[in-house]
Amino acid sequence: MTVQARAPAATREMFYAEALGDALRQEMRRDPNVIVFGEDIAEHGGAFQVTAGLLKEFGKERIRNTPISENGIVGMAVGAALTGLRPVVELMYVDFMGLAMDQVVNQAAQNRFMFGGQARVPLVLRTQGGSGRGNAAQHSKSLEAWVAHVAGLKVVMPSTPADAKGLLAAAIRDDNPVIFIEHKLLYRTKGEVPTAEHVVPLGVADVKRAGKDLTIVSWSREAVFAVEAAAKLAEQGIDAEVIDVRTLVPLDREAILRSVRKSHRLLVVHEAIKRGGYGAEIAAMVAEEAFDDLDAPPKRLAGLETPIPYAQHLEKSVVPQVDDIVRAAKELAG
Amino acid sequence: MTVQARAPAATREMFYAEALGDALRQEMRRDPNVIVFGEDIAEHGGAFQVTAGLLKEFGKERIRNTPISENGIVGMAVGAALTGLRPVVELMYVDFMGLAMDQVVNQAAQNRFMFGGQARVPLVLRTQGGSGRGNAAQHSKSLEAWVAHVAGLKVVMPSTPADAKGLLAAAIRDDNPVIFIEHKLLYRTKGEVPTAEHVVPLGVADVKRAGKDLTIVSWSREAVFAVEAAAKLAEQGIDAEVIDVRTLVPLDREAILRSVRKSHRLLVVHEAIKRGGYGAEIAAMVAEEAFDDLDAPPKRLAGLETPIPYAQHLEKSVVPQVDDIVRAAKELAG
Amino acid sequence: MSIDRDTALELYRVMRTIRVFEQRAEQLFGENKIWGTIHNYSGQEAVAAGVSAHLRDDDWITSTHRGHGHCIAKRADLGKMFAELLGKETGYCRGRGGSMHIADTSKGNLGANGIVGGGIPIAVGAALSAKQAKSDRVAVSYFGDGGANQGAFHEALNLAAIWRLPVIFVCENNQYAETNPVKDAFAVDDIAVRAAGYGMPGVRVNGQDVRETYRSAGEAIARARRGEGPTLLVMETYRYGGHYFGDPQVYRTKDEIEAWRTKRDPLLLAREWIVGERLASEADLDRIDAGVDAAIEEGVRFAERSALATPLELPDEVYAPGEASR
Amino acid sequence: MSIDRDTALELYRVMRTIRVFEQRAEQLFGENKIWGTIHNYSGQEAVAAGVSAHLRDDDWITSTHRGHGHCIAKRADLGKMFAELLGKETGYCRGRGGSMHIADTSKGNLGANGIVGGGIPIAVGAALSAKQAKSDRVAVSYFGDGGANQGAFHEALNLAAIWRLPVIFVCENNQYAETNPVKDAFAVDDIAVRAAGYGMPGVRVNGQDVRETYRSAGEAIARARRGEGPTLLVMETYRYGGHYFGDPQVYRTKDEIEAWRTKRDPLLLAREWIVGERLASEADLDRIDAGVDAAIEEGVRFAERSALATPLELPDEVYAPGEASR
Numbered sequence A, B: 001m002t003v004q005a006r007a008p009a010a011t012r013e014m015f016y017a018e019a020l021g022d023a024l025r026q027e028m029r030r031d032p033n034v035i036v037f038g039e040d041i042a043e044h045g046g047a048f049q050v051t052a053g054l055l056k057e058f059g060k061e062r063i064r065n066t067p068i069s070e071n072g073i074v075g076m077a078v079g080a081a082l083t084g085l086r087p088v089v090e091l092m093y094v095d096f097m098g099l100a101m102d103q104v105v106n107q108a109a110q111n112r113f114m115f116g117g118q119a120r121v122p123l124v125l126r127t128q129g130g131s132g133r134g135n136a137a138q139h140s141k142s143l144e145a146w147v148a149h150v151a152g153l154k155v156v157m158p159s160t161p162a163d164a165k166g167l168l169a170a171a172i173r174d175d176n177p178v179i180f181i182e183h184k185l186l187y188r189t190k191g192e193v194p195t196a197e198h199v200v201p202l203g204v205a206d207v208k209r210a211g212k213d214l215t216i217v218s219w220s221r222e223a224v225f226a227v228e229a230a231a232k233l234a235e236q237g238i239d240a241e242v243i244d245v246r247t248l249v250p251l252d253r254e255a256i257l258r259s260v261r262k263s264h265r266l267l268v269v270h271e272a273i274k275r276g277g278y279g280a281e282i283a284a285m286v287a288e289e290a291f292d293d294l295d296a297p298p299k300r301l302a303g304l305e306t307p308i309p310y311a312q313h314l315e316k317s318v319v320p321q322v323d324d325i326v327r328a329a330k331e332l333a334g
Numbered sequence C, D: 001m002s003i004d005r006d007t008a009l010e011l012y013r014v015m016r017t018i019r020v021f022e023q024r025a026e027q028l029f030g031e032n033k034i035w036g037t038i039h040n041y042s043g044q045e046a047v048a049a050g051v052s053a054h055l056r057d058d059d060w061i062t063s064t065h066r067g068h069g070h071c072i073a074k075r076a077d078l079g080k081m082f083a084e085l086l087g088k089e090t091g092y093c094r095g096r097g098g099s100m101h102i103a104d105t106s107k108g109n110l111g112a113n114g115i116v117g118g119g120i121p122i123a124v125g126a127a128l129s130a131k132q133a134k135s136d137r138v139a140v141s142y143f144g145d146g147g148a149n150q151g152a153f154h155e156a157l158n159l160a161a162i163w164r165l166p167v168i169f170v171c172e173n174n175q176y177a178e179t180n181p182v183k184d185a186f187a188v189d190d191i192a193v194r195a196a197g198y199g200m201p202g203v204r205v206n207g208q209d210v211r212e213t214y215r216s217a218g219e220a221i222a223r224a225r226r227g228e229g230p231t232l233l234v235m236e237t238y239r240y241g242g243h244y245f246g247d248p249q250v251y252r253t254k255d256e257i258e259a260w261r262t263k264r265d266p267l268l269l270a271r272e273w274i275v276g277e278r279l280a281s282e283a284d285l286d287r288i289d290a291g292v293d294a295a296i297e298e299g300v301r302f303a304e305r306s307a308l309a310t311p312l313e314l315p316d317e318v319y320a321p322g323e324a325s326r
């Protein structure tokens, strides 16, 4: 197993969606107990083509199309996980989480604890969120804060194809329920991905760019934006460090604190609405743990407190864009 | 309408549960469109006896027992609210929210916005949460952070009988979906409650005790604990200001900031697990808005990151008790 | 139930309007004027037309992601619909909602819905309103075969049955849920048999013949108005287009689509019937077609000329301000 | 299906064990030794006993908030059960779970469940495991009449039916969901009719006669083992106690309770049958009773002598540490 390959192994340019499929293929070959189910994932390959080709290789016993029954599907996955399988379920949109939340929270997350350690629930719930495709308020939300607030769940949100592959592999190997949230606008982004076995451990942040003037902490698509913003900031003489936390639970607190102790300024950026978003957790944690290192108030830049509107220009206006990050960073560090 | 009656009106000592029933009675008399439904609420008067006696006064058309169908019930309430009724639904435990979350979040919270203003959803979802009764992990959670993170919802968590009455009345009169979360261990607490019409506006915090050494912000049962802790702290020479926010959304930010600007220290206390709890929102907000006023890191004291255990001594060990607050306050202000 | 000329022509006009609306919307989508996703109702027109013909403006419907047809049949303004798709301020939702959330509360349309099954309990709630007010209003909930496997279906039908609420559940079985054929999603052939589990009538209906949809809906709605409770109607129908624009449709054959299009098209069947029974001539129907085309074009023009949606005003767009208006 | 002497006596012993366990638990509750809530299974013993008689240790069950009987019938250790109720370290869940979460994975008991309906899809998942492994293991899901109105019921039964999974859905219709009588929660008299909506057999069973529960479960389980798919069994039964300790029971009459207790008690009926068919004598049964009493008391002693649950070790009790153990 390559953990964060140092001497870079052979890579190939892949789409994020493809890299996810690669992880599924890798893990399904490795372990016959891994099974995949969800809506439209078999012949069709999933709404975002992540499972394309898997049916052919693994057959219809292991790649199963389900009816539209989110609560039932997730509950079935819990039962399967409790009895020896390692199900990977696709929930087409994270917005549908409200339908499956009971099984996720009352069963999957709690079984191990409630049963006094008698159970493990190795279950991955793959889903995708975020705005930017004109899908409006019921297909564009960012709900990671819900699941990050649940004891017993891990929460993963990759921003690059390589991380998509490596983190999904780690999630599948993990013996706990993992909520794995992809981003609809990242599926068609490209990057180099190790072609051999690739596993990125959960709980290790990625410092995308070193810098000394401020620390920008983010994840998922906003982490991509943050890197772009840092490049623009560099042109303007501001040297930002960008941290992609990659997993919200477990959170790599040390990586964040280390950076803030150096830069003395924190900007957390996410797409979910600000009120009660996971950015609050990070800002509060930093304020608590590194108060004396901060030279300025810890800032959050996040979605406005509104459902996502449909029209393109409105949709863009409610979640942080690259220029919004640049502006916020300049205010903070300028 | 008495808003926070100044010249105290006639009051009577009531249980918190009774005061809630009083609010329902008050509002049902005032407006024939208010209807109440939920599981076991009619003859039986509800699992916590809040609706006791209402069936007799208002009849079975307005006080309706439902089957165990949380998603259906809440969805029905959304439809009723969209078409002119003002439903008050009882969800027996907030832990069951995962079953109804879709209707709450995708429909109730968003209809107004998604329809471009064509709709109002005057719906109150009454539920109760918290630990302390040995009900274990599926009947003891504190989930306010989920709903507080949803644009379109208001979130209310009263700590006293008087507030229970006044805030519930305000919630019923509000034209938005309100999640009204009671606490199972407060139902049998007593307090003076105005007997006449009583409405406490949403979004106004209650300063339970003025103090200058630190600000303790809390809600629900922990607000009661905070008041007790403040008394103990006073004996030890520490003068704590205690703020009960009462409504998490809208949040009375000004009350909190005003207090912190005076005390220079913040302790947020809640029962929900710390990670991603609403305490993070408050701590982050204060760190952001009142950074220069803080003489110490903003602190959070909250539930441990675990499902609630069953055994009594374990149950107590995972959520802040009065002495835990005292200890944390002393560390912060001492 | 014999259908008079006016009704027949109106049914035809509505179906035709839906068909042309969808064609035009798809064209606009192809021109990148429509953002996001649209779900085409073509092939299923007889359902919405036949049902809504019995509905008054004060009756309610809840609709689905495939909601344009339901909306049109409930007498929506075409201009406001197009404007919504184009993200214009004059749209039904001021560009906030888009195709999946078009609502027209003035006509009792409680909205398209992006959550499969999400509208079913909402319709039950509307029916509860009708009952509480002791009115004879009814609510119709449209949903697909896929929606019938959601827990919401089960809970909602049971609630409606035990309280005898005036609601009609219209399941449009168009044979697929996205890519999933009904034979893979059900172990029963006839979805209508589920009604018996709730103690309500269930009727399987040929959803391509507007006479059948009209008649079965008429009975169910009359029953509901009389206070006799809910009905489940399962309309067997077909969608011609892919689930979404660009769907490769690996799950069905061209032949299958062609067979439905040529042998069971609701518009062709209606034409045959109307002309065959001499309710009107081909020329009369052509005139209707022309009128429809003109109305559609007027709608498109209205939408195209309208201004873009204005910036959001928060928090008032999200939270209704002030206290209850009453 | 004729029942031999050994089986008959074992059925009786299991029922008697459940009955006495509940009486003893209620006593401990009255003495404030049990914290929280317990839900008494008395009256329903023939269901769990009759079903589990056909289950092997490698078959699975999912249970409910009213789970003690299911647990005992699945051959749980009585000492560990009492210890759990008393919040002891030796309890099945080390005092973390309590009555509503007792699980015994070593015997295939996937847990009591505090969420009404929550266990139904979990059993379907276990059945999927059995099928994937090409084994003949089966899963049984117990749930109440109330549970049958949850969306989870609908989704789970449909999933099991379309994939022909080896799962038996055992609905214990004890006439009430907390305070709500079935007549107010269903518009059908026989819950078993719902099975037809999923294309599976549905059987209404006299849940008070252990011969009936045993026979019907035997058929359904054999069918599942043969790969012929799921069955819904609706066991008509009755709970003697309040829904919770201290329930004022405004929703039913004393007469009703007495009628069930005296005329349809599963233990009395079993005694009549066993003695009547000369499978054993009254004295034999009394000896069984004595053995049960002794086993119960031993269980209580074990629990009372055990140490209190130890403090939580976080995060390992919540999160399984390390990578997959395989």
Ligand SMILES: Cc1ncc(C[n+]2csc(CCOP(=O)(O)OP(=O)(O)O)c2C)c(N)n1
Residues within 6 Å of the ligand: A039, A068, A070, A092, A096, A099, C065, C066, C114, C115, C116, C117, C143, C144, C145, C146, C147, C148, C174, C176, C177, C178
């Ligand atoms: C709760 C939920 N699950 C999944 C989806 C994704 N989805 C959108 S339409 C659709 C198929 C719906 O099938 P059906 O109910 O038969 O309606 P049809 O599209 O055939 O009209 C699916 C799975 C969704 N929108 N909502």
Ligand SMILES: Cc1ncc(C[n+]2csc(CCOP(=O)(O)OP(=O)(O)O)c2C)c(N)n1
Residues within 6 Å of the ligand: B039, B068, B070, B092, B096, B099, D065, D066, D114, D115, D116, D117, D143, D144, D145, D146, D147, D148, D174, D176, D177, D178
């Ligand atoms: C999802 C959910 N809703 C409500 C409850 C509260 N509750 C506990 S038991 C019960 C009644 C269950 O009735 P039934 O399924 O018939 O089982 P019984 O208690 O009769 O055995 C209710 C409503 C719950 N535990 N879970």
Ligand SMILES: [Mg+2]
Residues within 6 Å of the ligand: C144, C145, C146, C172, C173, C174, C175, C176, C177, C178
């Ligand atoms: Mg369909």
Ligand SMILES: [Mg+2]
Residues within 6 Å of the ligand: D144, D145, D146, D172, D173, D174, D175, D176, D177, D178
């Ligand atoms: Mg029951």
